[in-house]
Amino acid sequence: MAALFRILVILVVAVLIGGLMYAGVGASDSSAGLGGFEDEEGRPQRPEGGDFRPEHDEGREGGGFGFPGSVIKALVLMSIAGGVYSAMAWAGKKSARKTSMP
Amino acid sequence: MSNTNRTKLFLDIALFAAFLITMDPHFSGLAIHEWLSLAAAATVIAHLLLSWSWIVEMTKRIFGKGLNGARINYILNWLLFIDGVLIMLSGIMISEAALPAMGITLPMNFAWRRLHDMSANLSLIIMGLHIAMHWNWIVTTFKRVFFGGGKQQSGAMAKQEA
Structure with a gap:
């Protein structure tokens, strides 16, 4: 419960x-008057043919486990963010140790 | 090694793998990308339930003195949750496989597409920080679960209790 x-x-x-x-x-x-696809009566519609994705997205529906470029990009970006945090945390601890020393 | 920590670790590994796969729709295909994301959202709820006591405790003490690291962690977790909601919502709004398969068709809007990309890119940074903040827990629990550190520790704990 x-x-x-x-x-x-x-x-x-x-x-x-x-x-x-x-x-x-x-x-x-x-x-802003952006975005939607509307019919004559102003009701929102999907674009004809369903091809809504940008050009570089072609083949997404195909799948088939190609080269995982974005997975590598994701790992690199996460590592950079994590590395920056770790470096900042390490520097913070180091300066705290220095100030606590007599 | 508590069962909760073991469950958390396996759940987090699965969630991380799903996160990486869903980050590349070219790699997995659109249908897997969408269905796996929906499954991952359910797994996130399980992830939150396993950390519920910490969430409640931190929510009560968020304005208290000290707790700087925990406070940053708490705020970061909220940002990750909000970003996750944005990714899911925008993903649902531009769904081309999962929702149509359920017989649901939503009006398309380019703003959702842009938001989906932006929030997904932002999630990489927040997720990187989230993992870095929990790195010690991940390494310790991983060692205990996969290299038997848990048995040694539970043995030591039993000796202490005795």
Whole structure:
């Protein structure tokens, strides 16, 4: 029962955040006149043929486990972010040690 | 080695693998990218449930004195959660495989596509920081689970208790 309540809390928070974002995107689109595909009556539509992705996204639906370039990019970016944090934490500890020395 | 820590480690390894695979739709294909992301979202809920006591404790003490590292960790976790919600929401809004397979078609909007890319790129940085902040726990738990450190420690703990 407690787990169900916790799941509910997580989902409610996610829905609140998602709702705010949805409202934000809707508001920015209506003010900038961006984005949607609309029919003659102004109802939103998907583009004909479903080809909504940018050009470089061709072949996404094909799959087949090609060269995982973005996986490597992701690992490199995460390593850099983690490395920067670790370096900052290490420098912070070092300076704290120096100031605590007599 | 508690069962919770063991479960957390296996769950986190699975989640990390899913995160990497979903980061490259070219590699996995769009259908796997979308279905795996939905499954990963459910796994994130399990990940949060396993850390629930820490979340509740930190939420109560967030404005207390000290706890600088924990406070940064807490804020970073919130950023990761918000970014995750944005990735999922924008992904659902531009879904071309999972939602249509369920008979749901949503209106398309280029803003969601851009948000999906931006939030995914941002998640790499936040995830890198998240992993770095928990690196000691990851290494320690990994060693205990896979190299038997847990048995030694539980033996030592039993001796202490005796």
